[in-house]
Amino acid sequence: xxxxxxxxxxxxxxxxxxxxxxxxxxxxxxxxxxxxxxxxxxxxxxxxxxxxxxxxxxxxxxxxxxxxxxxxxxxxxxxxxxxxxxxxxxxxxxxxxxxxxxxxxxxxxxxxxxxxxxxxxxxxxxxxxxxxxxxxxxxxxxxxxxxxxxxxxxxxxxxxxxxxxxxxxxxxxxxxxxxxxxxxxxxxxxxxxxxxxxxxxxxxxxxxxxxxxxxxxxxxxxxxxxxxxxxx
Amino acid sequence: xxxxxxxxxxxxxxxxxxxxxxxxxxxxxxxxxxxxxxxxxxxxxxxxxxxxxxxxxxxxxxxxxxxxxxxxxxxxxxxxxxxxxxxxxxxxxxxxxxxxxxxxxxxxxxxxxxxxxxxxxxxxxxxxxxxxxxxxxxxxxxxxxxxxxxxxxxxxxxxxxxxxxxxxxxxxxxxxxxxxxxxxxxxxxxxxxxxxxxxxxxxxxxxxxxxxxxxxxxxxxxxxxxxxxxxxxxxxxxxxxxxxxxxxxxxxxxxxxxxxxxxxxxxxxxxxxxxxxxxxxxxxxxxxxxxxxxxxxxxxxxxxxxxxxxxxxxxxxxxxxxxxxxxxxxxxxxxxxxxxxxxxxxxxxxxxxxxxxxxxxxxxxxxxxxxxxxxxxxxxxxxxxxxxxxxxxxxxxxxxxxxxxxxxxxxxxxxxxxxxxxxxxxxxxxxxxxxxxxxxxxxxxxxxxxxxxxxxxxxxxxxxxxxxxxxxxxxxxxxxxxxxxxxxxxxxxxxxxxxxxxxxxxxxxxxxxxxxxxxxxxxxxxxxxxxxxxxxxxxxxxxxxx
Numbered sequence: 001x002x003x004x005x006x007x008x009x010x011x012x013x014x015x016x017x018x019x020x021x022x023x024x025x026x027x028x029x030x031x032x033x034x035x036x037x038x039x040x041x042x043x044x045x046x047x048x049x050x051x052x053x054x055x056x057x058x059x060x061x062x063x064x065x066x067x068x069x070x071x072x073x074x075x076x077x078x079x080x081x082x083x084x085x086x087x088x089x090x091x092x093x094x095x096x097x098x099x100x101x102x103x104x105x106x107x108x109x110x111x112x113x114x115x116x117x118x119x120x121x122x123x124x125x126x127x128x129x130x131x132x133x134x135x136x137x138x139x140x141x142x143x144x145x146x147x148x149x150x151x152x153x154x155x156x157x158x159x160x161x162x163x164x165x166x167x168x169x170x171x172x173x174x175x176x177x178x179x180x181x182x183x184x185x186x187x188x189x190x191x192x193x194x195x196x197x198x199x200x201x202x203x204x205x206x207x208x209x210x211x212x213x214x215x216x217x218x219x220x221x222x223x224x225x226x227x228x229x230x231x232x
Numbered sequence: 233x234x235x236x237x238x239x240x241x242x243x244x245x246x247x248x249x250x251x252x253x254x255x256x257x258x259x260x261x262x263x264x265x266x267x268x269x270x271x272x273x274x275x276x277x278x279x280x281x282x283x284x285x286x287x288x289x290x291x292x293x294x295x296x297x298x299x300x301x302x303x304x305x306x307x308x309x310x311x312x313x314x315x316x317x318x319x320x321x322x323x324x325x326x327x328x329x330x331x332x333x334x335x336x337x338x339x340x341x342x343x344x345x346x347x348x349x350x351x352x353x354x355x356x357x358x359x360x361x362x363x364x365x366x367x368x369x370x371x372x373x374x375x376x377x378x379x380x381x382x383x384x385x386x387x388x389x390x391x392x393x394x395x396x397x398x399x400x401x402x403x404x405x406x407x408x409x410x411x412x413x414x415x416x417x418x419x420x421x422x423x424x425x426x427x428x429x430x431x432x433x434x435x436x437x438x439x440x441x442x443x444x445x446x447x448x449x450x451x452x453x454x455x456x457x458x459x460x461x462x463x464x465x466x467x468x469x470x471x472x473x474x475x476x477x478x479x480x481x482x483x484x485x486x487x488x489x490x491x492x493x494x495x496x497x498x499x500x501x502x503x504x505x506x507x508x509x510x511x512x513x514x515x516x517x518x519x520x521x522x523x524x525x526x527x528x529x530x531x532x533x534x535x536x537x538x539x540x541x542x543x544x545x546x547x548x549x550x551x552x553x554x555x556x557x558x559x560x561x562x563x564x565x566x567x568x569x570x571x572x573x574x575x576x577x578x579x580x581x582x583x584x585x586x587x588x589x590x591x592x593x594x595x596x597x598x599x600x601x602x603x604x605x606x607x608x609x610x611x612x613x614x615x616x617x618x619x620x621x622x623x624x625x626x627x628x629x630x631x632x633x634x635x636x637x638x639x640x641x642x643x644x645x646x647x648x649x650x651x652x653x654x655x656x657x658x659x660x661x662x663x664x665x666x667x668x669x670x671x672x673x674x675x676x677x678x679x680x681x682x683x684x685x686x687x688x689x690x691x692x693x694x695x696x697x698x699x700x701x702x703x704x705x706x707x708x709x710x711x712x713x714x715x716x717x718x719x720x721x722x723x724x725x726x727x728x729x730x731x732x733x734x735x736x737x738x739x740x741x742x743x744x745x746x747x748x749x750x751x752x753x754x755x756x757x758x759x760x761x762x763x764x765x766x767x768x769x770x771x772x773x774x775x776x777x778x
Contacts, residue, residue, distance in 0.1 A: 024422060035418065044456075054477065
């Protein structure tokens, strides 16, 4: 088989010099993203593990802490993120099936708007009101009388809440940056049925960040049988 | 100027620009995406950090010449051993072989033009540099005194030193490791030249692959752990503080979940280097190729299952300790497989004793001692006696210095002619290797004895009966220091004035020796097609059917 000499294989502008074919480049990028997501699982895994250990040690305090959160905002945000995953997938599908640039960009912009909506709800309706209600550990905090001896562990629950959702929100912000780049690349006509690797790979990241939230939502908001009787 | 060049007849292929002469200027280095240049950037940076950690070690050994402490206050001594540990573990040993030799060699050994993600590779170096600068700032503005392990509640509550900066430095440098590991795995999976099957790959690549798995699975855990510790310190809230229902032992579990595998991040690349050196200087096919390859993967797997042996005396459940003890013993199996296979490779080989081979032989002996003394510490009852003493210090220095640093030095000497295109004075190199071997043993063997006799680690003062052993250790350290300075001098000389090496000065096999030294920027004139295994040395062929 013939292997083109260095410098003679640049007939496709998206092909980096270290690769032989666009297919090889796409496979490398995809594997790289899956490996990155594996590191992310371990990164969040440290927090999930710690959460599970302390929740099994202090179940009641964690329930009290969970009840400080507003389920309606968590549920809304879950719906918002699932919708954003759908529009992300539709953007990728549009590129792969050769739809117009405008269509791809529309889906990407809608995905961004969902992402911004998520952050808006998280920052304003949740964190800002937590701040006003004095339940932000280390920043604005006041022990409430009803907690009794559980007070310190309730604070620990809120530390988990802010660290885990904070790191997740940081990933959302990075995702919005990636989406911005993708919109610019789409506008320049880089994507089509023969080449959509950056879209595919970024989609993996976006879906992963959603999935993290799918785990965070029940663990943080829904424990303690809030809507059933005798759950705890 | 350019017009003059254009009129010249085409230059002969020998004088084509190589990766060092392809372009000039600081910018061409700081913005390079060439894996070979990035390897040299790492080599310079980690050598500097090695010197920083080394200076701390020198001051510790001077302090311990006298029982009451020779030069510094105990508080300063605490900072010295902390700085020594943090710098040497996170900023020298972890990146040492992967980021220099791994970066340089992985694409060349698999017949690729570069790693899969060259820009990410450069970003890794910048993350490493950022982490290093933050750490150097922390050291210069007062230091840190928690030890390299950062155990809370001391680190999160009581220490009055720069714990936050040091923790964040490791956090940042950790992402350098993660991205390097990710890059290597993708490169080895997707960038191999036609015909380069998994079992034709040099064993160095198997060890780098195993190391990279630990990089990407272990490092994120220590990153989040240190992040949580820093949060606890900054905001006085947290999950390791017993006052709020937390458990300091959880920190230790999470910390060692990374930091024990990190030991294999340090030693696995060394094992890979030694596999190359032993075959190259025995001029013989490596014995038990598949066993060595699989043992690297087995070590990577087991490395994640033994962290609890650091916590036998912490109040961990005895049943947990039993399991961790058994699993720790199991690590001895793949390690021994390697040692036996290297030894079998030497058998009836045409052995020559160039400097890299001296390091490799030193590695085998010292690593074996370090490994066997590890079994003392994996046994529950002996660990109670030896934990927290100089026996531990001696044990892990036999692995990390006697193993990892010896392999690093051997690898640098072996591939130096390829990296720079120049030879170094062989006599000086052999002399330095011998000095390092002697100095190392004089430094650390007495520490086994003093540890067994009960001298605790991390103490700035000690009872007078340990003075003889401590003076021996300090004397050895001074010899070891000389041994490290000599190569620094002749290698720098060689870089500028050494005689030309030619493509393959050691007569070794492997793709990296088939290109000019130093290699051109694209490594190969055209992507090679591989038709044979890595260690196809001439000589006795296996006799079949007799």
